[in-house]
Amino acid sequence: MTTDIKNNINSGFLLTRQVQDKHDAILITLWLKSEVGPVKLEIHNELAIFFIELTHREKAKQLLIDQKTSLAKEQIVSLKTFKQNPVAAFYFSNLRSFYRAREILKLNNIKCYEDDIRPDDRFLMERHITANIDYISQQHKIKVLVDNQYQLAQQVKCKRAAQGAVNQHLSMLSIDIECSMQGELYSIGLYAANSVNNNSEVTNEKLGSEEQNAFKRVLMIGEPQNGADEYIHWQADEKQLLKAFIKEVTLFDADIFIGWNVINFDFMLLQKRCDLHNIPFAIGRDGSAPYWRKNANNEDQHFIELAGRVVLDGIDLLKTATYSFPSFSLDNVAQTLLGLNKKVTDVENRVEEITNNFNHNKAALAAYNLEDCRLVWLIFEKTQLLAFAQLRAQLTGLAIDRVGGSVAAFTNLYLPKLHRSGYVAPNMGDGVSGLISPGGYVMDSKPGLYSNVLVLDFKSLYPSIIRTFKIDPMGLIEGLKQAQANNLNGIEHIDNVISGFDGAYFSRTKHFLPDIIESLWLERDKAKLQKNAALSQAIKIIMNSFYGVLGSTGCRFFDPRLSSSITKRSHEILKSTSVWIEALGYQVIYGDTDSIFVSIGAEKSKDEAQSLGTQLQKYINEKWQQKLKDDFTIESQLDIEFETHFTRFFMPSIRGSNVIKDQKSIGTKKRYAGVVNKKLIFKGLETVRSDWTELSKTFQQELYRLIFNDEPIDDYITQIVTELRSGQHNDQLIYSKKIRRPLNDYVNTPPHIKAALIANEKIIKLSTNSNNTTHQSLYKHRSLIRYVMTLDGVQPFEFNTSKLDYDFYVEKQLKPIADDILPFIGKDFESISGNQMGLF
Structure with missing residues (x-):
């Protein structure tokens, strides 16, 4: 393929987009990665657009004339609002006029539809372009910079890439900085494994055999040291360090920068230090500096835009891909996913060690800096984060x-289809208000200790309901029109509508969301067959987000009749399914959103349980096919699967309810434990919670293991209580908790906030001591505080000198866990541990 000859159809993957006024006209800039490298597309003379209802057309035109606001053109279009009002389109040749006109009309109570859609987004949406782009250029140039080059394509026409277009390989560069508490830079690390780059001056003779093509670089302030690793490049001062960094990233010419909190810490600090030294932070592909934006809802969060390059933060991307960790620190995530740790002796006090190494052992600091870069790279590889991000974009x-973006994703997919059916999108707040849509159905559980519990799970229940019952924003509008025309009132169905909840009716034929989900579903099935985990996960997240989008007031298509027609239908489905199962003689002990837990009796063998699970799956699916055909004349897309066989299962009671005296004690929700294939599984219990101590988790796991295996438990409980009181488990009695709000916002002071305030007093006192070199930062919003309970009350762990309160830990950490399960085997914690408690 030749992408450097004009008039040929060329292809690329979209990296960044930008829209701006240039020479009083709109210029859209798209940066792509193609087979021959980076390409900058310039699309000139696009028009910005919004719509107004036709009844306001003449008034709106006159207002703009009076305010001397330029209107490029206006015309009546074959579109209407959800209230069936025809509209006119107003076009503007530059953004300045567009924003000014929008403001004028809103001040005069004239509603502007789709006025929040940027011209670059609309340009891509209208062409159904997601990430892969085919384009033709009338003018093509090679732009040569000092250290690299890119292609400039002008007078461009674009379209969605052909089906099955091959993904462009995107190059990554992992970046990490080390600095003092005051923000003075020490070093900057750069790492890319298996990376061959013609522009990069890589000469790493000492690479291990597993990293022959790895790019390693640490730019370090200091004098060259004999025997230091060759990947260390010495810099005279901070100014030279920054210039060297800009040159390195320009030479490497990566498509993607990756790191850990890399935007809000590393790049933000690099920008500040460049500003301090009056150095242009010229790391864009065309030599431009970054454009920074703040999160309107969180002033601590910033977004960075670079010409032709993308910055991906590992923490944000893991959260977007639905990963969850008690702590998203690099050390914890690397340990959990990779079994690797940071190269630092004391992670909690690493700043002091970093500063000490900068002053006395720069080689150790360089190794630490480079290892942080490598850990981020390995996490990206392990979790396929880049592939996930690319597929999500496609x-x-x-x-x-983009972080989050479920509403934007829905709009991108839905809006072009809506226009082609003759509607403009509603504005936020246009939907019906006053109705409340319930959440997922959570059944009251039946507490107990069971043998043989089967879990049957509806596969992607909410998307399945959308597909089955044709739930769709435009489908609701069309369905209500049909219902009104037929004077329907609570009738389940007629030929062209399907009833929902809260007065909703949905068109059987005019809808898009069910078809969008069906196409995604088929792609996910293909991804599973191909064992493409990243694609399968991306599709799952997108499909499952559609319910949340329809139920969010932040979405222009929000209407509680949409979301309630999903959740109330799910309640109905789980309740009916439970009735059918119990009619067969089995006990339903719990149900949660899309899962049903069935006790089938202790006498069943493992093979019999497996066979019964398959039978129940077939039976329930057939029942739903027949019921929906009879009641609605629709084909069921519901699909329940036999998912899990717990050989032993425990559902606790709500704490405070006496299981022995009150046989009708209330069961908990979303909290249980069981054994699957000889492996202990915990849900919602202390073992999987971050705000309980390590001892409580160890205690719970072993206690449950003994009980599930019908082994004696008295000696174990006695031993743990004795060992705790003798100080053998002090290192497991530390609480860790994140500070969720600014410290001043807490009215009632919980223990972790008391610990943070005490620690801050200590830190301030130490910092005023001229003989102390500790540079520990104060605890604040989003900090993780570690603390212990002592005879003098709560104390921050790092400053504690008091004796631990062992009675507290026995009473608050061991006893509640034991008393959850012991009554079900006729025992209680006090009777077992009483003698030991009396000895101390």
């Missing part, structure tokens, strides 16, 4: 670095 049209 499926939804979201920018590859």
Whole structure:
């Protein structure tokens, strides 16, 4: 393929997009990665657009004339609002006029539809372009910079890439900085494994055999040291360090920068230090500096835009991919996913060690800096985060670095289809208000200790309901029209509508969301067959987000009749399924959103349980096919699967309810434990919670293991209580908790906040001591505080000198866990541990 000859159809993957006024006209800039490298597309003379209802057309035109606001053109279009009002389109040749006109009309109570959609987003949406782009250029140039080059394509026409277009390989560079508490830079690390780059001056003779093509670089302030690793490049001062960094990233010419909190810490600090030294932070592909934006809802969060390059933060991307960790610190995530740790002796006090190494052992600091870069790279590889981000962009049209964005993804997919059916999108707040849509159905559980519990799970229940019952924003509008025309009132169905809840009716034929989900579903099935985990996960997240989007007031298509027609239908489905199962003689002990837990009796063998699970799956699916055909004349897309066989299972009671005296004690929700294939599984219990001590988790796991295996438990409980009181488990009695709000916002002071305030007093006192070199930062919003309970009350762990309160830990950490399960085997914690408690 030749992408450097004009008039040929060329292809690329969309990296970044930008829209701006240039020479009083709109210029859209798209940066792509193609087979021959980076390409900058310039699309000139696009028009910005919004719509107004036709009844306001003449008044709106006159207002703009009076305010001397330029209107490029206006015309009546074959579109209407959800209230069936025809509209006119107002076009503007530059953004300045567009924003000014929008403001004028709103001040005069004239509603503007779709006025929040950027011209670059609309340009891509209208062409159904997501990430892969085919384009033709009338003018093509090679732009040569000092250290690299890119292609500039002008007078461009674009379209969605052909089906099955091959993904462009995107190059990554992992970046990490080390600095003092005051923000003075020490070093900057750069790492890319298996990376061959013609521009990069890589000469690493000492690479291990597993990293022959790895790019390693640590830019370090200091004098060259004999015997230091060759990947260390020495810099005279901070100014030279920054210039060297800019040159390195320009030479490497990566498509993607990755790191850990890399935007809000590393890049933000690099920008500040460049500003301090009056150095242009010229790391864009065309030599431009970054454009920074703040999160309107969180002033601590910033977004960075670079010409032709993308910055992906590992923490944000893991959360977007639905990963969850008690702590998203690099050390914890690397340990959990990779079994690797940071190269630092004391992670909690690493700043002091970093500063000490900078002053006395720069080689150790360089190794630490480079290892942080490598750990981020390995996490990206392990979790396929880049592939996930690329596939998400291809499926939804979201920018590859977009955090969250479920509403935007829905809009990208839905809006072009809506226009082709003759509607403009509603504005936020246009939907019906006053109705409340319930959440997922959670059944009251039946507490107990069971043998043989089967879990039957509806596969992607909410998307299945949308597909089955044709739930769709435009489908609701069309369905209500049909219902009104037929004077329907609570009738389940007629030929062209399906009834929902809260007065909703949905068109059987005019809808898009069910078809969008069906196409995604088929792609996910293919991804599973191909064992493409990243694609399968991306599709699952997108499909499951659609319910949340329809139920969010932040979405222009929000209407509680949509979300309630999903959740109330799910309640109905779980309740009916439970009735059918119990009619067969089995006990339903719990149900949660899309899962049903069935006790089938202790006498069943493992093979019999497996066979019964398969039978129940077939039976329930057939029942739903027949019921929906009879009641609604629709084909069921519901699919229940036999998912899990717990050989032993425990559902606790709500704490405070006496299981022995009150046989009708209330069961908990979303909290249980069981054994699957000889492996202990915990849900919602202390073992999987971050705000309980390590001892409580160890205690719970072993206690449950003994009980599930019908082994004696008295000696174990006695031993743990004795060992705790003798100080053998002090290192497991530390609480860790994140500070969720600014410290001043807490009215009632919980223990972790008391610990943070005490620690801050100590830190301030130490910092005023001229003989102390500790540079520990104060605890604040989003900090993780570690603390212990002592005879003098709560104390921050790092400053504690008091004796631990062992009675507290026995009473608050061991006893509640034991008393959850012991009554079900006729025992209680006090009777077992009483003698030991009396000895101390």
